[in-house]
Amino acid sequence: MMEKKPTILVTNDDGMFAPGIQRLIRIAQSLGQVYVVAPDSPQSGQGHAVTLSEPLRLRKVNIMDGVEAYECNGTPVDCVKLAKNVLYPDKPIDLCVSGINHGSNASINILYSGTMSAAMEASLEGINSIGFSFLNYSFEADMDAALPYVREIMDFVLRHGLKGCRLLNVNIPDMDGGSIKGIKVCRQSHGSWVEEFQQGIDPRGEPYYWLTGRFVARDASEDTDIWALKNGFISVVPSRYDLTDDEAIPHLKHLNRHSETEA
Amino acid sequence: MMEKKPTILVTNDDGMFAPGIQRLIRIAQSLGQVYVVAPDSPQSGQGHAVTLSEPLRLRKVNIMDGVEAYECNGTPVDCVKLAKNVLYPDKPIDLCVSGINHGSNASINILYSGTMSAAMEASLEGINSIGFSFLNYSFEADMDAALPYVREIMDFVLRHGLKGCRLLNVNIPDMDGGSIKGIKVCRQSHGSWVEEFQQGIDPRGEPYYWLTGRFVARDASEDTDIWALKNGFISVVPSRYDLTDDEAIPHLKHLNRHSETEA
Numbered sequence: 001m002m003e004k005k006p007t008i009l010v011t012n013d014d015g016m017f018a019p020g021i022q023r024l025i026r027i028a029q030s031l032g033q034v035y036v037v038a039p040d041s042p043q044s045g046q047g048h049a050v051t052l053s054e055p056l057r058l059r060k061v062n063i064m065d066g067v068e069a070y071e072c073n074g075t076p077v078d079c080v081k082l083a084k085n086v087l088y089p090d091k092p093i094d095l096c097v098s099g100i101n102h103g104s105n106a107s108i109n110i111l112y113s114g115t116m117s118a119a120m121e122a123s124l125e126g127i128n129s130i131g132f133s134f135l136n137y138s139f140e141a142d143m144d145a146a147l148p149y150v151r152e153i154m155d156f157v158l159r160h161g162l163k164g165c166r167l168l169n170v171n172i173p174d175m176d177g178g179s180i181k182g183i184k185v186c187r188q189s190h191g192s193w194v195e196e197f198q199q200g201i202d203p204r205g206e207p208y209y210w211l212t213g214r215f216v217a218r219d220a221s222e223d224t225d226i227w228a229l230k231n232g233f234i235s236v237v238p239s240r241y242d243l244t245d246d247e248a249i250p251h252l253k254h255l256n257r258h259s260e261t262e263a
Numbered sequence: 264m265m266e267k268k269p270t271i272l273v274t275n276d277d278g279m280f281a282p283g284i285q286r287l288i289r290i291a292q293s294l295g296q297v298y299v300v301a302p303d304s305p306q307s308g309q310g311h312a313v314t315l316s317e318p319l320r321l322r323k324v325n326i327m328d329g330v331e332a333y334e335c336n337g338t339p340v341d342c343v344k345l346a347k348n349v350l351y352p353d354k355p356i357d358l359c360v361s362g363i364n365h366g367s368n369a370s371i372n373i374l375y376s377g378t379m380s381a382a383m384e385a386s387l388e389g390i391n392s393i394g395f396s397f398l399n400y401s402f403e404a405d406m407d408a409a410l411p412y413v414r415e416i417m418d419f420v421l422r423h424g425l426k427g428c429r430l431l432n433v434n435i436p437d438m439d440g441g442s443i444k445g446i447k448v449c450r451q452s453h454g455s456w457v458e459e460f461q462q463g464i465d466p467r468g469e470p471y472y473w474l475t476g477r478f479v480a481r482d483a484s485e486d487t488d489i490w491a492l493k494n495g496f497i498s499v500v501p502s503r504y505d506l507t508d509d510e511a512i513p514h515l516k517h518l519n520r521h522s523e524t525e526a
Contacts, residue, residue, distance in 0.1 A: 047311030047340070048374045055463075055471035077310070077375075078474070085459045086472055108387060110506055111311045112340075117374075124371060124455060156518055165511035182521040187507040192387060196348045200318075208318035209349055211341070236518055238511035243373055244450040248428035248501035255419055255499055258445040 006032035006094035006158050009083055009122065013043040013076045013101065013114030016061060016069070019139055020100035024132065025064055027151045028097060031158060035093075036069035037083040039076060039114075044103070045211075046075045046114035048121070058082060076118035084125055095158055096122035099132035100150065102139060106171040106225040106235060107191040107217065116169055120241055123166035128157050130167070135229065136174040145177035149234050153183070162238070169237040173229050181232035188237050189224035191217040269295035269357035269421050272346055272385065276306040276339045276364065276377030279324060279332070282402055283363035287395065288327055290414045291360060294421060298356075299332035300346040302339060302377075307366070308474075309338045309377035311384070321345060339381035347388055358421055359385035362395035363413065365402060369434040369488040369498060370454040370480065379432055383504055386429035391420050393430070398492065399437040408440035412497050416446070428501040434488060435497050444495035451500050452487035454480040 008028040012021040016038040028034045040059070051074045063069040070087065072079045080096065101115040110116045110131075119129040132150055134143045153170055162168070169188070173180065196213035217226040225235035271291040275284040279301040291297045303322070314337045326332040333350065335342050343359065364378040373379045373394075382392040395413055397406045416433055425431070432451070436443065459476040480489040488498035 042316075045313045045315045047309075047313070047380065049310045049312040049338075050308045050375055050474055052308045052474055053305075055465070055473045056460075057469070057471060075312075081456075081459055081474070082472060086462070108504060111380075111383070111387075111504060112313055117310065120374070124374075153518065160517070163511060163514035165508045165515070167508075169506075180522060183518055185512055185515045185518050187509065187512065188505050190505070196344055197319075199349070202318070206320070208320060209345060210318045211313055211315055211344070236515070237506075238508040238515055239506040240508040240511075241371060241374060241506075242451050242453070243432075243500075243502040243504075243506070245428045245430075245501040245503040246450065248426060248503075249448055249450065251426035252428070252448045252499070252501055254423070255416065255446055255448050259443060 007091060008032040008034050009093045009096040010034060010036045011038050011076055011079045011098050011118045013039065013046060013118065015039050015042050016063065016071045018102060020102050020134065023143060023147060024097055024100050024150065025067055027147060027154065029067060031154055032094065034067045035083065035088060036063060036067060037079040037087065038071055039079060040071040040073055043076050043114045045112050047112050048077055048117040049075045051075060051078050056082060076114035077121045080118050080121040093127050095154065096127045096129040097132065097154060100143060101133035103133065103137040104135045104171055105131060105133040105169060106229055107189040110169050110188065110239065120167055124241055128162050128166055130154065130157060131169055133171045134174065135171060141174060145175065145180060146172040149183065165238040167239045169239050171225060171229055171235045173232060175232060179232060180234065183236060184228040184233040185236045186223055186225050186228050189217055189226035190219040191215055191226065270354060271295045271297050272356045272359040273297055273299045274301050274339055274342045274361050274381045276302065276309060276381065278302050278305050279326065279334045281365060283365050283397065286406060286410060287360055287363050288330055290410060290417065292330060294417055295357065297330045298346065298351060299326060299330060300342040300350065301334055302342060303334040303336055306338055306377045308375050310375050311340055311380040312338045314338060314341050319345060339377035340384045343381050343384040356390050358417065359390045359392040360395065360417060363406060364396035366396065366400040367398045367434055368394060368396040368432060369492055370452040373432050373451065373502065383430055387504055391425050391429055393417065393420060394432055396434045397437065398434065404437060408438065408443060409435040412446065430502045432500040432502050433497065434492055436492050436495060438495060442495060443497065446499060447491040447496040448499045449486055449488050449491050452480055452489035453482040454478055454489065
């Protein structure tokens, strides 16, 4: 048992009043002292964007008894930066949780996801972080079956840490509790988006392109998140912000060179 | 020698009329057939953001003789998606280059960078991609000394490929040609941003927070990009979109579990 109530920062990318963050706050509250900094509007697909060209605002909101919550006009990453630098610069944060996102962030979708980028930003600051996503985009979806698992994973990380890793990408299949097979630690699958644009002509006669598309898994072997989710497991991918492709370094050694002017 | 002129897609995050992309287009033109799709406004710090809630537009622009160029109202990643899906769906692209960015994208700045995210998006599509960044934010900075190296690295990748990797993060110190020591293949350094917000009160009396800050290297050992740049080398970090922290998987095996309901 931890002696002191842990401090938990909660954020998301669907905005402060999405059902997913409300559930996550409630679970966090059962495990520690909760601080919430979340966007004041939906920020899906914002990736690791930060707001450089305009000022950010913070507004205190009442979201739940005993919970200090601020909404912010920026991106999910901005929210974490404001929490760490402006709101709680002297408060050690034991865990950052982001979500529960409405929609999958498995496979390469971690790259586009504001939910995961917020968690990654906290991980850059040395904070153990978890992004949670539920495989149903609807705000009306019933995610009750997911909640005990969300709590279990948070509790695990609070008790045991992440063993050198700092970030988990957790995705939860949209199934009833009895059907969920368990939890599987796995790797990020490769996939891609196809048929990506709806094309049309606007009322002024100008063409437009609207991002849409269909995700296609390119690799669904048994150690991937896509396999886990397809087979009824909750996928947990330990993830990193160091993007170095270590294996490629020796292969590219022919690019190394010292200019002739060197002593 | 390649038999057929290679096809090169050029993009950036500083916008179509930044000096850096103009230089990059000229170099690309000396190596192959060039297509440009770039943002119509500065998109620094956009990370891997995509535009979901509004339509995108493309506008053909005259930028250089013999070069087909479009500007787009979206993010750098949107530009690459439009190039691949709408403008050139049937054209094999041999290389995507992004930049030359005005300012460093070394270390963790790869995560925030629209320049690097555009190149990463192309790498997701299986295209060899390079992001180039120059360590001076000013549009007036003289980057002439950098240009032969940019050409050399592009030429290397066109001739030899990337040996299983798909993405290079190239950063170039702001030095005269005689002082640049050479090229060094290295790994992404760890660092962080501090003093991140300018705080003020706006004309209406409301507080605001404006993102700023100072980058601090947390790791500058000899195999890192930060070391290379500090010591006069051009840094080349082979990078990947698979964020799995492979080493952490065995450590987290205690999270694995099958639910009791499983057969």
